[in-house]
Amino acid sequence: QEYPVESGGGSVHAGGYLRVACTIPGFTSHHCGMRWYRQAAGKQREWVSDIGDNGVSLYADSVRGRFTTSRDEAEDTVYLQMNSLKPEDTAIYLCEGFGSALCVHYRGQETQVIVSS
Numbered sequence: 108q109e110y111p112v113e114s115g116g117g118s119v120h121a122g123g124y125l126r127v128a129c130t131i132p133g134f135t136s137h138h139c140g141m142r143w144y145r146q147a148a149g150k151q152r153e154w155v156s157d158i159g160d161n162g163v164s165l166y167a168d169s170v171r172g173r174f175t176t177s178r179d180e181a182e183d184t185v186y187l188q189m190n191s192l193k194p195e196d197t198a199i200y201l202c203e204g205f206g207s208a209l210c211v212h213y214r215g216q217e218t219q220v221i222v223s224s
Contacts (some may be wrong), residue, residue, distance in 0.1 A: 121192060124188070129185050130184040135180045139205065145199065156170065164176045
């Protein structure tokens, strides 16, 4: 595939889990980090997590301890594992590259996550 693919997401009950994957061909070869954002209806976009080219992850306070970011270099894919989901995690999730001027052009497709109480 030569286009960004974001998969996973869906609808779960509170306390459940989901994993979102973001595949962007080429981003690992350019040593890009990947950043997860989310945007809930009627709210501003919120930063969720970073995973650097070195694999080091950072998390927003709202998700730390529940969400885990990882990357598969061979598949040009980053994952956002979301555990202990809450209704307030309901949002559209999106990954974007960061690092060099080239990296910022990498952007995954949006995926919807719905958590019901």
